[in-house]
């Protein structure tokens with residue numbers, strides 16, 4: 001028995017690898033479980049729509065959905081995502097929201113935009129008709145250096161109207 005284990009280590013001792021789903025597809029990462037989810041997405045999968053701003057959970061540029069809930073991917077380790085489902089801006093069905101941001105001019109440099117769209121998507125999923133205060137609360141974790149937020153709030157209102165009509 002002992003001899004068989006030594007000769008065929010895969011049979012008895014191969015660890016069950018970390019797997020996670022990203023944008024509907026299962027992956028077995030090469031990255032270590034201690035890798036930040038942000039780095040795995042950008043460096044290993046090439047999903048560069050998820051941005052790194054502060055790296056400290058303060059700016060929202062790195063937002064993704066983890067099992068449908070928004071998380072700062074700079075604060076989540078790959079090992080925490082075992083068996084979980086991650087959705088990035090590339091995998092989000094958010095054309096209505098994106099178009100609203102374009103139409104009202106809520107995108108300037110665009111660095112914050114993926115995170116804002118993820119936050120807006122999550123808001124409209126749980127509250128399709130948010131008022132201004134609810135929008136401000138939902139986007140409180142997203143920093144934008146360019147727009148002054150007024151057009152961003154307008155874009156969310158337009159997206160909610162379109163959402164309601166759809």
Ligand code: FES
Nearest residue numbers: 053054055057074
């Ligand atoms: S980069 Fe993650 S919150 Fe700023």
Ligand code: FES
Nearest residue numbers: 108109144145146
């Ligand atoms: S559009 Fe430039 S940071 Fe928001």
